[in-house]
Amino acid sequence: MRRLGAMLIVALLLIGAALAAIIAFSRPTAPPPQTSIAAPFHAVDFSDLPPTTTFPARDATPLAYRRYPGNPDRVVVLIHGSSASSASMHAVAKALAAAGATVIVPDIRGHGRSGPLGDIAYIGQLEDDLEDLLNSIGQPHQPAEITLIGFSSGGGFALRIAGGRLAARFTRTILLAPFLRYDAPNARPAAGGWTSVAVPRLLALSFLTKIGITPFNGLPVLAFAVEAGNPNHLTTTYSYRLLTNFQPHDDYLADIRRAAKPLMVVAGADDEIFRTDQLHAALAPANPNIRIDIVPGIGHIGLITTPAGTAAITAAWQSKF
DSSP: OHHHHHHHHHHHHHHHHHHHHHHHHOOOOOOOOOHHHHGGGGGSOOTTOOOOEEEEOTTSOEEEEEEEOOEEEEEEEEEOOTTOOGGGGHHHHHHHHHTTEEEEEEOOTTBTTBSSTTOOSSTTHHHHHHHHHHHHHTSSSOOSEEEEEEETHHHHHHHHHHTSTTGGGOSEEEEESOOOOTTSTTBOTHHHHTEEEOHHHHHHHHHHHHTTOOTTTTSEEEEEOOOTTOTTOOOOEEEHHHHHHSSOOSSHHHHHHHOOSOEEEEEETTOSSBOGGGHHHHHTTTOTTOEEEEETTOOTTHHHHSHHHHHHHHHHHHSOO
């Protein structure tokens, strides 16, 4: 028994050493800059971009958001995509405001002007932040309708919300070219070249998190293909806990099944990050009747920057689904 115990201790020490080595030396490497992500924003007029204001999160951190005024009873909470900030959703927000919505676009914590870039304090903090934002914008007047719209990774996060504890706070949810899961039918390898993942570190941290060991979850596991020099001050890496929180739950189909409020998807036919032609295959196992609107001739970023893309989003918001 003593020998068996000693062997077990040695095995545990070896496993611990291996995990420590993986966590220490497996780092994400930035992929080559992807011009298809940055270029479409060059055509957007940002001269009328509203300034950011802040709301206090429960940990007293001031988190940034932009407000586009409209009908106070018809509110849209608009969530940006990976690496980006509220400014990236300017064209969509303007189109929705012109159609009558009051649009609230937060800098999700870890992005833009909301806290240190690339990290959060714990998995679940983004839900807490969203709840604090909703409580802030609901005072003193509670809107009659709040639509949640999320783009790309923000679409995955919106799906997480639609299947989670805050679902009742929203009237409906629209997912724009959403990230679902790395192995979902609509996924492309490395998100079409936009991301690079430190897979060994990611797997090691996932294992440790499952057994309750979380001190290393602030380490980066994902890097983005941002422009050289990062002229737009994007978030260049995600920690394990930010990556895990800013996407659907592991079982994204369960999020769809739990979504009690109306759910819709809008995507560009020429999306280079995700496979639009596989969206139905990705979603049908949970809801074969989910509405999917495909915009012809539109790529990933074009969905949120071109007149055709923003018109399709606005039409989806105005529709009955």
